[in-house]
Amino acid sequence: MQLDSFKRTLGENGIDFLLNEPMKNHTSFKIGGNADVFVSARDEEQLLTLFAAAKEYDVPVFILGKGSNLLVSDKGIEGAVVYLGNMDGITVKGEEIICESGASLCAVCVKAKENSLTGLEFAYGIPGTVGGGLYMNAGAYGSEMKNIVVKADYITPDGCKGSMELEDMKLGYRTSVFKLNEKIITRVYFKLKKGEDKEIQAKMNELISRRKEKQPLEYPSAGSTFKRPEGYFAGALIQQSGLMGKRIGGAMVSEKHAGFVINYENANCEDVTRLIDYIRQKVLSDSGVNLETEVIFVGRK
Ligand SMILES: Cc1cc2nc3c(=O)[nH]c(=O)nc-3n(C[C@H](O)[C@H](O)[C@H](O)COP(=O)(O)OP(=O)(O)OC[C@H]3O[C@@H](n4cnc5c(N)ncnc54)[C@H](O)[C@@H]3O)c2cc1C
Structure with missing residues (x-):
């Protein structure tokens, strides 16, 4: 790993990074040692540049959303952690919402509500990004990403760009094809339905209240520690x-x-x-x- 050459390339290309950044500042668990290099990517071009440099200089890369499903080692993370939370654009086109993968699920829920679009209420209160949500096929209260996502754009560590339709994503209980390949989700396309503002807001309020009542939100955690075993809780x-x-x-x-x-x-x-x-x-x-x-x-x- 030639970290100095990697850092030089980031600097030359105006890509923001921090050295020896404590991961406990970037995880909902508030746990984790230092990332050698913590990179904040602003757009796809920066991602492509940094992946090319990572390949050339043999630097491992870990993609970070909001860090809300992670337990990071006390010994930290070797190489580069690439934070996507600044790539957070959200566009509404009729009944479709197109999000950059670093957009927070809660922000997308609010945007959906503002446009009287229903289907995303279940995700209100899941403290992750759209990309992390798709990677995990996040779900709650009877729905999941699988029910509302139609397409995603991605890049590969080799610098290829592509798109994937829902049927190829193999979304299952807290799993997706993205767990098996190295694709980085850059954009997610949701298809929602027209609904009533008031009903959407009421549903969101109800689900947040249920979370506050049942979950220990007053302490740092990474949500449910374990998957639901078949037939049990x-x-x-x-x-x-x-x-x-x-x-x-x-x-x-x-x-x-x-x-x-x-x-x-x-x-x-x-x-x-x-x-x-x-x-x-x-x-x-x-x-x-x-x-x-x-x-x-x-x-x-
Ligand atoms: C209080 C609390 C409540 C929660 N409730 C729920 C719930 O109801 N339902 C639920 O499903 N989960 C829940 N979670 C867990 C978590 O919020 C979700 O799994 C969420 O989808 C993770 O998103 P993230 O952006 O934080 O991903 P991270 O934790 O940052 O990353 C998770 C994985 O996704 C990968 N990843 C992230 N972004 C991308 C990308 N763009 N491309 C490729 N890979 C990527 C990472 O490399 C990592 O392997 C909860 C967590 C907390 C703390």
């Missing part, structure tokens, strides 16, 4: 195992919703990882169910 299994309030270091199983591991008090990645392992073992021995994490671990082992 992760939170219920964890609760049945008596683990609500279980603490390891600064990490704790929420007392409000057992499906959330929270950063209760200055937790680090090690604390969370040990708590996750503990929960998985206890639930497996008590209920015979193997919990799989929804949260994605990133960084140096």
Whole structure:
């Protein structure tokens, strides 16, 4: 890895970056060591330039949305973390909304409401970007990205641009084809339906209230720690195992919703990882169910 040459190319091309940037400042868990280089991309051209440089100088690249589904290593992330949150344009054309992938899901929900478009209300309160949402096929309250996305534009680390239709995205429960390839989603096309302003707002309000009531939003977390095992609820299994309030270091199983591991008090990645392992073992021995994490671990082992 020739980091100095990579940084020089970024500088020469006016691409903003920070060195040794703490990832705990960029994750909803407020956990994570330093990224060697933290790049804020402004547009597709910058992305293509930085990927070409990363290839030439052998620098690994990790794509970051809002960091709301990540557990980042205390040892940080090698190479470049590329933050897309500044690529956040949103355009409305009739019943279609076209977003740059760094747009926040909540901002798109508000835009949909302002244009009396219904279908996105479920995503109001999911604290990620449109790109991260598609990558994860984010969903809640009976709907998911799969139901409203029609197309996405992407680039590849080799500098190719392309588009993909919904049927090729293989969207399933918290999964997509983007987990299996290295494509970087740059734009997402939603197809919504005409609705009533007031009803859309009422639905959004209702779902936010439900989140506030049920979820430990007062603590940093990465949302549901585990995927829903078929036929069960992760939170219920964890609760049945008596683990609500279980603490390891600064990490704790929420007392409000057992499906959330929270950063209760200055937790680090090690604390969370040990708590996750503990929960998985206890639930497996008590209920015979193997919990799989929804949260994605990133960084140096
Ligand atoms: C309080 C709370 C509540 C939550 N509630 C929900 C919920 O109800 N439903 C739900 O599904 N999730 C929920 N989440 C989890 C999380 O918000 C979603 O998974 C979200 O879609 C992640 O988006 P992000 O931009 O933060 O992605 P990140 O966490 O930054 O990244 C997640 C993955 O996506 C990849 N990625 C991000 N952007 C791109 C891109 N443009 N191209 C290619 N890959 C990309 C990253 O490399 C990474 O592998 C919740 C999280 C929190 C903290």
